[in-house]
Amino acid sequence: MSQLEELYQEIVLEHYSRPRNFKKLEGANRSAQGYNPFCGDKITVYLKIEDGVIADVGFQGSGCVISKATASLMTESVKGKRQEEAVEIFHSFHNMLTRPPGSDFDNERLGDLEILAGVSEFPIRVKCAVLCWHTLRAALEQKHQTVSTE
Amino acid sequence: MTNSAASKSVAERPPLIQDIARIREDFPILKQTVHGKPLVYLDNAATTQKPQVVIDTLVRYYTTENSNVHRGVHYLSEQATQDYESARTKIRRLLNASDDCEIIFTRGATEGINLVAHSYGRQHIGEGDEIIISAMEHHSNIVPWQILCQEKGARLRVIPINDDGELLMDDYAKLLGHRTKLVSIVHLSNSLGTINPIEQIVEMAHSYGVPVLVDGAQAVPHLPVDVRRLGCDFYVFSGHKLFGPTGIGAVYGRAELLDSMPPYQGGGDMIKSVTFEKTLYNSLPYKFEAGTPNIAGAIGLGAAIDYFTALELDKICAYEHELLKYGTKRLSTIGSLRLIGTAREKAGILSFVIEGIHAHDIGTILDSEGIAIRTGHHCTQPVMDRFGVPATARASLAFYNTKADIDALVKGLDRVLEIFS
Known part of the structure; x- marks a missing residue:
C-alpha cells in the first residue's frame, strides 16, 4: 500500500462520508470550537460529562478527510471514557502522528485510531488530525475561546 | 562577470516564447x-x-562583488553600487516610470503597501476619513489599512464583487466621496485571476483628488504595466513573483508625492546629515531606504527583469x-x-x-x-x-x-x- 493509499484508505473515507456522532448534542454540558486557519477547517465538539465520564459526545463542522474522519473516530474512542483517559488517548494519538518515520508506537489505547498512523508521513496534515483533539481538550477544560492549530 | 555582462548573455540568445x-x-x-x-x-x-541567469547572478555577486552600497570608495563598493542602481533603472523601465528616484526598493509588495500606509497614510488620513479597498484584496492590502484606520479613527470601505469575481463599479462610484482619502486596489487578483480596470478606477478617484495605490504583485509577471498610462500614484510589486529572488521588491511612487512624505524607517543611508539636534533626510529614493538593503536581491531582480523582458x-x-x-x-x-x-x-x-x-x-x-x-x-x-x-x-x-x-x-x-x- 502506498503512503497515499494508506492515508486515504477505505475506512478513513467511510468515516469522512458517514461521520459518527456528527450532530449537535442535546443536553451537552460542555462544548468548544476549533479552527484551523491554514485549511479553513472548523469544528465544534459537544460533551455530556457525568461524574467525570464522557457520557456522550458529538461534533459538527466542515473540513478535509483527515480532520473529519479523525473527529469521527475520536468520538467513538472517547465515549464512555473518564476525562483523564481521553486526554491520555490524545497523547498516544499525538505521539503516533509525530513519531520519527518508520518507528513503532504504543497502540495500547488507540483502538481504531490506529488506522490514521499514515498521517505521520504527511507532516503538513498532522494539524488536520489534531484539531478535533485540541477542541475536545478545550471543551474538557471549559475554555470558551476558539482553539486554533496555528 | 558583472550583471551587465549577464544581461548581455540573455540578449545574445533571446529565447522565443513559442520555444517553450x-x-x-x-x-x-x-x-x-x-x-x-x-x-x-x-x-x-x-x-x-528562477532562471539559471538569476541564480548565477546571485552567486557571481557574492563571489566577486560583495560589498556595501553608497558607502565605500573602493572598487567592490563602486561595482555593487553601480549594479544595484542599474537594477533600479531596470525596474523604472519595466514600469515606465519617469525617473529612477520614483523607484524604492522594499522587501516586497507587502512592505511596499506598509511603507505607503505608514508614511503617506499617517500623514494624510485622520479621524472620519475613508480608505477604499475591494472585496478581492490580499490580506496584505487589507491589514495595513485596518491598522491605520484603528490608529486614526478612519474607516475602511470595501468595493463589492459579483459572482464572476468582478468589481461592481457602480458601488465604487457611490463609495467615493469627500471623506475618501486613498484608494488601494489590486491589479490582478491572486485568488480569482480578475484583471481590474485600473485606468478607470484611477480616473474616478482622481476626480475627487484621491490618490490610488495599485498592488501589482500578480500583475507584473503577466501584464504590461505602464504606471504613467495607468495614472496611479503608487504601484507595488514583489521580485520573487517575477522570477527574481525573495526578499526584494519595489514601490513606484510619483516623485511629487514621495517628496512630500515623511520617511518610513530611520537609519543609515536615508540621511544627509545627523546631529543630536537635527537630522536632514536624504533625497529620493534614499529617504525611504534605511539600512543596508538586499543588494544581491536587487541585482538578482535586475537579472530577472532582463530575462523576462527579453521574452517579450x-x-x-x-x-x-x-x-x-x-x-x-x-x-x-x-x-x-x-x-x-x-x-x-x-x-x-x-x-x-x-x-x-x-x-x-x-x-x-x-x-x-x-x-x-x-x-x-x-x-x-x-x-x-x-x-x-x-x-x-x-x-x-x-x-x-x-x-x-x-x-x-x-x-x-x-x-x-x-x-x-
Missing part, C-alpha cells in the same frame, strides 16, 4: 522529479521559479492567455468542479472547488503525482467568505507552463475523483 522547451531548460528546478514523478509546477502565484511581454501574454483558455476548457469538463473567478478580463489563475472534496485533500493527492498547486484561502479569506467556500485549489500559470502541465493536472484530478468515488 528551450525556455524550460533555463529553469533548473523544472527538471526535477517529486515523489518519483516529473515536477509539474502550477503554483506561480505563490512564487515563481506581448508574446508571454498571448501564450498564457491561450494556456488559461485551454485550462478553463479542460477543467470545465469535470462535472463536480466549480471554477471560482470567471471574470471576462482574467489572467493566469485557475481557482476551483470540487463538490464534497476539501481543497487540501486535492492538494495532497496531486502532490503525490508531482503536481504543485496551492490549496487554502490564498491570504484572501474575505474572497472565500464571498463565495461561501472554506478554501479553493488553485493552479496558477507562468510562461514556462505547457498544455502538458494542464493535462497532468486534469489527470491528477481524475485520480482525486477516483479515490473519492
